[in-house]
Amino acid sequence: MKLGESIRKGAKWLVAGSLGNQIFQFAFGVVLARLLVPADFGMLVTLQVFTGVVGMIASGGMGEALVRAKKADEHDFNVVFTLQLSIGVLIYLVFFFLSPAIALAFNEPLYIELIRISALSFLLRPMLNSRNNWLQREMRFKESALVGFAAAIFSGGISIIMAWAGMGVWSLILSGLAGSLVGIILLDRVTPRRPRIIFDIKTARIHSSYGLKSSANELVSYLRKQTSNLIISHVAGPGSVGLYNKAESLAMLPFATISGAVYSPVFRAMAKVQDDAAQVRYLFYRMISLLVVYTLPFYVGLAWLAEPFIGVVYGEKWLPAAAPLAIVSLGGLIFCIGHPCGAVLAARNLLGREVLIQAATWAFVAIASLIGLHFGGLPGVAWGVVASHIFATSLMYYLTSQSVQGSLRELINAIAPGLLLNALMLAVLSGLDMILPPVFQEHHQATYLLLSATVGALTYGAGFLYLPITALTEESLRWRKTLRLAR
Secondary structure (H helix, E strand, O other): OOHHHHHHHHHHHHHHHHHHHHHHHHHHHHHHHHHOOHHHHHHHHHHHHHHHHHHHHHHOOHHHHHHHOOOOOHHHHHHHHHHHHHHHHHHHHHHHHHHHHHHHHOOOOOHHHHHHHHOOHHHHHHHHHHHHHHHHHOOOHHHHHHHHHHHHHHHHHHHHHHHHOOOOOHHHHHHHHHHHHHHHHHHHHHOOOOOOOOOOHHHHHHHHHHHHHHHHHHHHHHHHHHHHHHHHHHHHOHHHHHHHHHHHHHHOHHHHHHHHHHHHHHHHHHHHOOOOHHHHHHHHHHHHHHHHHHHHHHHHHHHHHHHHHHHHHOOHHHHHHHHHHHHHHOOHHHHHHHHHHHHHHHHOOOHHHHHHHHHHHHHHHHHHHHHHHHHHHHHHHHHHHHHHHHHHHHHHHHHHHHHHOOOHHHHHHHHHHHHHHHHHHHHHHHHHHHHOOOOHHHHOHHHHHHHHHHHHHHHHHHHHHHOOOHHHHHHHHHHHHHOOOOO
16 A cells, blocks of 8 residues: 555544544533533643653653654564553552642642542553554554544543532543543454563663653653643632633644544654655645645634634633633644644654754743733733744744755645635635624524534635635545545
8 A cells, every 4th residue: 555545544544533532522521511610620630730741751752662663573562561561650659659749739638539549540551552552553543543432432421420420520530541441451352462571671772762752852742731731720720720721622622633633644654754855745744734724724713713612512601711712723823833843853753852842842831821821811821822832833843844855935835725715714704793793693602603613614615625726636626526526
């Protein structure tokens, strides 16, 4: 199978699985938001700041090293599994004994038990990672997508039952562990991987060399993303961080659904041709072009309809999340460029330089969040986060373009088709607002939301399918055939 066909086939399954996953997660999230209060989500986010940071260390980046490696056999997978399991056990013990200190720092005794239970995930992750990494290396994304979807459905269902029973934040913690257990059981049935304990220092060094750089990059990137949540949690409390996290997670939905799913097959394809700059450059700009076409309209829609969307779907208690949602969504174009940059740098083993960019951005977002929170509340934090994304992506693109001999002209050509379609959609939505009575949105929020979303989607879809945009000719023809609008 040709490289392009492998990417398309893998991406199709991952996007389909991710889309189904996100739809159900969104539905579960709406139900949970009405059963729980922002403070419950805020406590979970605060916990995830700590467990997520250590999670970067626990993986050691060695899973990605296995996927990228030109050769990796059963022995390599077992050595990596052994290392990750050993680190996981150590991390669990550290969290178990440090939990009282963390609870004291946030003046919340409940954090003691929450952390001790939540940290059990570090004992489960190696069993998940070993099998998932094997599926990614073999480009068997269909199985990976189906298992992830099934585990997410199970986890979401359990969380709703627990929340309805009045278990509060525990419904979010325990359902996550249950989902991981189901994932392990299902992966065990679709992969030949049977992890065994094997210690081999030589093999460990081979994979940890790349893995340490990958892990360091992921760690700093994660800290950068979570710094705003930690600052809000410490200064304004769990209720505020719950509101902001809801806004940011909604703004990241297009990214998680499409860009996150496409990353795996594209990264694997880039890794295969990592020494061919021209091939990597083509994949890079093609990924940007398609991400702008397929994800930017969702960002534009969220920015345009943030307030009625939050009010209708989540209820009045979540309305303070609307402004941060609209602001963070304005960074959609930046996300479409930054993620492909990360794929190139990882595939071409330039993570050491990316770490420096992530570290500088971490300092940037910390300062911007503090200033933004002080002068503008949650919207101020959102503006600071968007500014940090612009800063990081500018540096990332410069480094990437140097690596693959890219140019600003190629970037403009890549994003132009998507920008044209989104400009058309915005023009029609603006016209719709001018036609509707001034008080229509205020008094008929649900109708306004549905009408605007429908008109926007139809406009964008028609433009994509029928406008004579040369760069999208093959893509639009493929969709017209799929929808039986052309032969």
